[in-house]
Amino acid sequence: xxxxxxxxxxxxxxxxxxxxxxxxxxxxxxxxxxxxxxxxxxxxxxxxxxxxxxxxxxxxxxxxxxxxxxxxxxxxxxxxxxxxxxxxxxxxxxxxxxxxxxxxxxxxxxxxxxxxxxxxxxxxxxxxxxxxxxxxxxxxxxxxxxxxxxxxxxxxxxxxxxxxxxxxxxxxxxxxxxxxxxxxxxxxxxxxxxxxxxxxxxxxxxxxxxxxxxxxxxxxxxxxxxxxxxxxxxxxxxxxxxxxxxxxxxxxxxxxxxxxxxxxxxxxxxxxxxxxxxxxxxxxxxxxxxxxxxxxxxxxxxxxxxxxxxxxxxxxxxxxxxxxxxxxxxxxxxxxxxxxxxxxxxxxxxxxxxxxxxxxxxxxxxxxxxxxxxxxxxxxxxxxxxxxxxxxxxxxxxxxxxxxxxxxxxxxxxxxxxxxxxxxxxxxxxxxxxxxxxxxxxxxxxxxxxxxxxxxxxxxxxxxxxxxxxxxxxxxxxxxxxxxxxxxxxxxxxxxxxxxxxxxxxxxxxxxxxxxxxxxxxxxxxxxxxxxxxx
Numbered sequence: 001x002x003x004x005x006x007x008x009x010x011x012x013x014x015x016x017x018x019x020x021x022x023x024x025x026x027x028x029x030x031x032x033x034x035x036x037x038x039x040x041x042x043x044x045x046x047x048x049x050x051x052x053x054x055x056x057x058x059x060x061x062x063x064x065x066x067x068x069x070x071x072x073x074x075x076x077x078x079x080x081x082x083x084x085x086x087x088x089x090x091x092x093x094x095x096x097x098x099x100x101x102x103x104x105x106x107x108x109x110x111x112x113x114x115x116x117x118x119x120x121x122x123x124x125x126x127x128x129x130x131x132x133x134x135x136x137x138x139x140x141x142x143x144x145x146x147x148x149x150x151x152x153x154x155x156x157x158x159x160x161x162x163x164x165x166x167x168x169x170x171x172x173x174x175x176x177x178x179x180x181x182x183x184x185x186x187x188x189x190x191x192x193x194x195x196x197x198x199x200x201x202x203x204x205x206x207x208x209x210x211x212x213x214x215x216x217x218x219x220x221x222x223x224x225x226x227x228x229x230x231x232x233x234x235x236x237x238x239x240x241x242x243x244x245x246x247x248x249x250x251x252x253x254x255x256x257x258x259x260x261x262x263x264x265x266x267x268x269x270x271x272x273x274x275x276x277x278x279x280x281x282x283x284x285x286x287x288x289x290x291x292x293x294x295x296x297x298x299x300x301x302x303x304x305x306x307x308x309x310x311x312x313x314x315x316x317x318x319x320x321x322x323x324x325x326x327x328x329x330x331x332x333x334x335x336x337x338x339x340x341x342x343x344x345x346x347x348x349x350x351x352x353x354x355x356x357x358x359x360x361x362x363x364x365x366x367x368x369x370x371x372x373x374x375x376x377x378x379x380x381x382x383x384x385x386x387x388x389x390x391x392x393x394x395x396x397x398x399x400x401x402x403x404x405x406x407x408x409x410x411x412x413x414x415x416x417x418x419x420x421x422x423x424x425x426x427x428x429x430x431x432x433x434x435x436x437x438x439x440x441x442x443x444x445x446x447x448x449x450x451x452x453x454x455x456x457x458x459x460x461x462x463x464x465x466x467x468x469x470x471x472x473x474x475x476x477x478x479x480x481x482x483x484x485x486x487x488x489x490x491x492x493x494x495x496x497x498x499x500x501x502x503x504x505x506x507x508x509x510x511x512x513x514x515x516x517x518x519x520x521x522x523x524x525x526x527x528x529x530x531x532x533x534x535x
Contacts, residue, residue, distance in 0.1 A: 034126050037075060037184035038191055039390055044079055044126070044183070045069075045192045047119035048176055049199060050386055052083035053206065055174070057319075059086040060227060063203070068211040069185055069192060076131070076181045077213070084173040087141040090148070094159030097137060097176065098124045098150040123178065124152055130181030134160070138167075138175040145169035185213050189369070190389050193218060197333065198380060198387035202321055202424060204329040223328045228319045234428070235267040236352030237313040238305045240445075243298035245352065250290035250298070261290040262301075266352065268311045280304035313346045313354030318426045321385055326360045326422065334420060337364025340460035344453045349445040355427035357446075359453040361419065361461050368418035377414040381440075382424035388438050395439035397423045400450035409458035410465035419461075423450055481511055 034040040045067060056063035061084060068080040088096050097120045124135055134151030148164040187193050196210045200220035205227060210218045236245075255261035262269050262277070278286050281300040284293075293301075321329075323341045330339045339362045346354045369378040381388040381397045392398050401421050406414045431441040440446065489504035 041183040048081040055085035071213040098159035135178035241352040246298040335365040336362035340457040342456040360422040367420040380422040391439035409462040
């Protein structure tokens with residue numbers, strides 16, 4: 001047997017090459033959410049719609065979005081998305097729609113739906129690798145309007161802008177159109193229709209029109225005519241900051257001393273709070289330059305953070321759906337018999353990142369997941385008002401909702417009741433468990449906060465269901481007694497000689513008076529609870 005020739009290090013490292021991030025994602029498109037034909041098409045719709053929503057809201061424009069999906073051939077579809085937003089200047093269109101890890105969102109400490117600078121560029125990559133074609137763009141900023149073709153230099157991660165033609169600016173907004181292969185349109189709980197429906201549910205200020213491949217038009221009109229609160233950029237909160245985070249901030253700080261660095265780099269840190277920290281971390285020199293901080297210094301400061309009483313994180317950086325808006329949207333789309341909405345106060349998870357949890361529970365009507373005649377409980381997951389349709393099992397929302405003892409809230413079996421639980425987590429940085437952004441990482445602080453919000457809403461549901469059961473028992477008793485009134489009146493006529501009709505009339509009036517007062521009292525309590533929930 002011939003002896004195999006060994007290789008030295010120089011020979012091995014001849015194959016050592018540097019690859020662009022675009023080339024990596026081309027070979028690993030499943031990491032961007034392009035895994036499975038239905039999911040891939042939904043991912044394309046998701047990326048373009050979220051970009052449109054962010055652009056419109058940042059410009060202060062109520063969003064009008066139209067999406068058309070057209071079947072070209074088997075597993076090949078055309079996708080057209082139009083919005084009425086601010087448009088993209090031609091000098092930025094390449095980096096905005098045909099490059100990855102570029103954009104206006106990743107480096108800012110404020111809430112937006114997109115945050116990684118991958119989404120639209122990922123769509124362009126997917127179009128290229130499945131059809132060999134790029135995308136077509138039409139944009140108008142109000143001052144400049146143009147059309148162009150976009151593609152990507154995969155190896156160099158460089159956008160390629162071709163056929164750019166200036167046109168008359170007779171509209172405002174952005175139109176993106178492309179062909180995509182290895183995709184499939186399916187009207188299922190994971191398809192484009194369901195994604196658009198849930199987007200309308202969590203963004204009631206948006207009007208969305210979907211034209212399906214069969215020509216059917218699904219229109220979801222806006223439920224409210226007011227823009228959500230516009231988030232502003234903030235500083236990270238000291239709670240949740242790690243030693244590594246602190247050193248990262250320190251190394252880019254322009255402050256001359258650690259004392260001023262802490263005040264300038266973190267929210268809720270005042271000079272009085274710094275003095276408290278100095279008393280707690282006596283071994284740290286707070287007068288030296290931030291860049292001179294050691295790992296041991298950072299560890300001591302972070303430990304001191306935990307022993308200072310801080311004001312809660314600012315809400316200004318986040319834009320929630322809002323309790324009233326959730327209630328209106330649930331009423332319009334699910335038309336439930338009862339709904340309960342709760343918004344919690346801001347909390348913090350690791351990295352000093354603030355987040356807010358909103359929960360809406362809908363019961364009856366169109367709530368729950370329909371499967372023929374059967375109905376089961378349904379979890380509607382959202383992150384920064386964006387629907388999460390995939391990777392359900394690995395999501396913090398799923399873990400929290402399934403960890404609830406629903407019997408305590410008069411739900412015998414969650415999987416057999418007409419109930420929908422809407423959970424939206426808003427944050428300047430959502431800790432997704434994957435690049436595909438379809439599940440929230442199971443951070444302990446987030447899971448616990450979701451549980452508390454669901455429990456708050458669940459208590460209101462329990463009171464409603466208890467009242468409904470009590471009313472049902474009373475109604476059953478009422479009907480049972482009424483069945484015997486005629487026979488009792490007849491028997492009394494034989495005993496007393498009094499006419500049956502007179503006795504029957506008096507007995508019915510007496511029973512009606514007793515039970516109707518009970519029903520009226522219960523109805524009043526239900527109305528009062530609903531009014532309190534709405535307020």
